Amino acid sequence: MNKKATITIGIVLTVFIIYNIFSTSIVQALSKYGSRGNEVTQIQTKLKRWGYYNGNIDGIYGSQTLEAVKYFQRKNGLAVDGIAGKNTLEAMGIFNSSGNSSGNVSNSSDLNLLAKLVYGEARGEPYEGQVAVAAVVLNRVKNSNFPNTIAGVIYQRGAFDVVSDGQINLTPNATAKKAARDALNGWDPSYGAIYYFNPRTATSSWIWSRPHIITIGNHRFCK
Numbered sequence: 581m582n583k584k585a586t587i588t589i590g591i592v593l594t595v596f597i598i599y600n601i602f603s604t605s606i607v608q609a610l611s612k613y614g615s616r617g618n619e620v621t622q623i624q625t626k627l628k629r630w631g632y633y634n635g636n637i638d639g640i641y642g643s644q645t646l647e648a649v650k651y652f653q654r655k656n657g658l659a660v661d662g663i664a665g666k667n668t669l670e671a672m673g674i675f676n677s678s679g680n681s682s683g684n685v686s687n688s689s690d691l692n693l694l695a696k697l698v699y700g701e702a703r704g705e706p707y708e709g710q711v712a713v714a715a716v717v718l719n720r721v722k723n724s725n726f727p728n729t730i731a732g733v734i735y736q737r738g739a740f741d742v743v744s745d746g747q748i749n750l751t752p753n754a755t756a757k758k759a760a761r762d763a764l765n766g767w768d769p770s771y772g773a774i775y776y777f778n779p780r781t782a783t784s785s786w787i788w789s790r791p792h793i794i795t796i797g798n799h800r801f802c803k
Contacts, residue, residue: 611664615641619674623664626672627652630766655766673761690730692752694718694760697734699752700742702759702799709796710756712770714763716801719774726774770794773801 611620620641627633632655633648646662653660658668694714702713720726720733727733735743742748752760770776776799777787790802 610666610669611641613641613643613646613662619664619669620645622674623649623669623672626674626765630762631768632766652766672765673758691757691760691764693734694730694764695752695757696748696750697740697742698759699756700747700750701740702797703753703756705797705799707755707759708769709799710759711762711767712773712794712796712801713776713799714760715768715770716773716776718763719768719770719772723774769796770801772803774803776801 611617611623616639618639621637621639623641624633624635624637624639624645627645627648628635628637630652632652633645635642635644635648641664649664649668650660650662652658652672653662653668658671664672694717697717698710698714702710705713717730717733721728721730727736734740734748738744740748771793773793775787775790777784778798779795779800780798782788787802793801793803795801
């Protein structure tokens with residue numbers, strides 16, 4: 581074998597080794613049991629906010645975090661392996677820099693429509709109130725007294741003023757999209773509410789008779 585061929589083979593082997601080291605480091609950067617660091621803290625914070633995790637936010641991927649990730653994966657149609665890989669992190673809104681969720685949390689049309697509803701109904705409200713408005717829609721989807729799809733709930737006759745006045749067609753901002761995604765991922769600041777209204781403008785005695793749960797910003801959430 582001549583010297584030139586030996587050098588070529590050496591270069592190829594070096595590149596192959598570097599590639600494998602780099603690939604391994606990427607895989608290891610995805611959080612799993614035993615991992616520690618800022619990404620684990622983000623995962624724990626998200627899962628605790630959404631009710632999947634009850635442990636301490638300590639940045640340590642222990643057994644409680646592992647089970648919480650599995651719970652999240654089961655609820656959102658992801659592969660249940662307890663590893664916070666690309667799809668799981670995207671679904672949590674952590675991995676994808678474009679801000680789009682992935683997996684089966686909801687299809688893009690549902691997410692966009694819910695974000696439009698949030699923007700039209702609550703764009704001047706605190707962030708928690710915007711998530712709560714989105715959660716009301718999802719609570720209705722689960723309730724047998726309402727349509728069983730996001731579109732069905734939003735477009736139900738007389739359900740939301742923004743549909744009748746055309747604001748549902750406005751382009752939602754990033755905050756409304758994030759609020760919709762957080763609600764789809766399980767955060768419900770309304771605590772199960774299926775109605776909300778503005779006490780300063782509501783005149784219906786029926787809506788005032790609904791059991792009060794919580795008030796966030798200008799909206800009173802009720803059952």
